[in-house]
Amino acid sequence: TVPLFHFYKNGALxxxxPTRDKERIDAAILKYTSTTSNDN
Structure with missing residues (x-):
């Protein structure tokens, strides 16, 4: 089986x-997080 990853921001998907590719997961995490964001 392949895990399904969901990424949410402010409660919205x-x-x-679906992937096992660690690089794709890391890229999505970086895409939706930022150290300069004020969205917290």
Missing amino acids: VEAF
């Missing part, structure tokens, strides 16, 4: 995909 922004992306979901």
Whole structure:
């Protein structure tokens, strides 16, 4: 089986995909997080 990853921002689903590819998961995490963001 392949895990399904869901990414949420402010309670809304922004992306979901099935993968075992660590690089794709890391890219999605970086895409939706930021050290300069004031969205917290």
